[in-house]
Amino acid sequence: MLRFILTRVSLVIPTFLGVTFLTFLLIRLVPGDPIEVRVGERGIPPERLLELRHELGLDRPLWQQFLDYIAGVLQGDLGVSLVTRNSVLSEFLTLFPATLELAALAMLFATVVGLPAGIVAAVRRGSVFDHGVMGVSLTGYSMPIFWWGLLLILFFSVGLGWTPVSGRLDLLYYVEPVTGFMLVDTLMAGEYGAFWSALHHLVLPMIVLGTVPLAVVARMTRSAMLEVLGEDYIRTAKAKGLAGKRVIGLHALRNALIPVVTVIGLQVGTLLGGAILTETIFSWPGVGKWLIESINRRDYPALQGGVLLIATTVMAVNLLVDVLYGVLNPRIRHSR
């Protein structure tokens, strides 16, 4: 078991180094000298420029710079934002809980709706419900989510006035961030009005971000269930006289869940990518919106660090899913 986990972890290391190298190159591929970009149009005397280049190590060979960068990354030093002068890591960590809260709820939404829909569609294969679920999920899968968000705002926020247009919390409330998760923080502070407000702010972004994963989960659940329902042991279970619900709920679902759980794990990338669009539309103060703002402000260290941290998160989650999959399914673990 330990051996299996260690092999999987060791496979990720070259990928991590590669991503680090890519993000390292990023700042050098951008047209313009980093220092000239930093000083902007004010200009800088040439001798001071050379001095700064030396101080920042930019006059050294590329591979030495890369080693320095890696050493910094491993110590949590991702550089300093050009705009705010704060450490990129601390900025990211301040904003990340907002993205995480949104992404977690979106995934919850996708699972809670998509899983039952997929199961029922598979059990009633060929029915109107089945066709409906498949049609809706293909539409959801094809949805330009930035437009979907605007439509929902137009209908629910502008038209019906049910939900706020942007942000995480009404200006009326202030809650000291403890965990960074608004729903948790408001509850801990005992501010139920604020909790209610935070929940209202979350609903639309959650639906928008959860739409594509919802489509994927529903489709995957349906096809996994269909495959399992055709297996011999299901026929046996039915032949034994077990009730239909028991066969579906216990025998079929358990086995169909394995690929579904994997797919849910693999949606993390989709969620963090989609967060860029969702957060931009809803002015959600998370890392997605921050990245786009960094690009617009030419804050390349922030962009560099943010990309590396998001990629690391995706890799970590995929690794976790991979390992869990092996732990739960001995056939995978011993396949080599």
Add this chain to the structure above:
Amino acid sequence: MTIDVQDTLPAASPPVSQPPHPLVEFWYHFRQNKGAMAGLAVILLIAVVALFADVVAPHDPNIQYRDAILVPPVWQEGGRWAFLLGTDDIGRDMLSRLIFGARLSMMIGLIVVTLSLAVGLALGMIAGFFGGVTDALVMRFMDILLSLPSLLLAVVVAAILGPGLVNAMLAVSIVVIPHYARLTRAAVMAEANKDYVVASRVAGAGPLRLMLVVILPNCVAPLIVQATLGFSTAILDAAALGFLGLGAQPPTPEWGTMLASSLQFLQRAPWVVTWPGVAILVTVLAFNLLGDGLRDALDPKLKR
């Protein structure tokens, strides 16, 4: 119903010993998928409109009618027959802009798919055919690209290259290369040790001939499916980049860019935001339907 079809099929087909041509067989299976046929019809329609945009569009997409600013669609109060789907904030005809946008989106899809397919195919073939260190190097690099969320990678590439339609297309192409590379590699590896390949090798075929003439034709099916689905990804991602201001720049009538530049009129004139989105959704959905249909028709495991 499906059982009926199967039962009547042998009786209906002429009693010949020869199996039908693969294309005939493919068309027979494909035709039964209503969704895929609808998708194909919509794509053909959009393609024709895009091709003849100059003739079909009622107005020049960039002409600003100063007396017709934010005119609603014709069925709403204040709508005018001259502007069927209304006009935008500086008096340009929405329908004409959408039609020229279709041309851009189809072009984006075509260029992105061609570029990424060519590079991905080459990389995948090399990796699958030669194996060993080459394979490991190529595939590790693909893993690195895959570890970044695709939109994030596209955003980063577009940020490096600078905003613009061409750069956005490049960005989206780079992002999807790993999918083609992986698919090709898997198909090549499955084929490479089969008897017919070994026979050609023994007969003296060189690596290029083996790869391109012997193996490639037998790996096409999954690539066709992926390329079709690739159109929808390309159109969707390019529109997203346009929406974020990193793709085509105004006044280009690209659908995502149109959406972004009329955002502040969302409340006053919802149609300026609604139509570009509908256009994106319908086009992407059509390609996804077609791709699903192609997969079902081309995959021998699913054939009835």
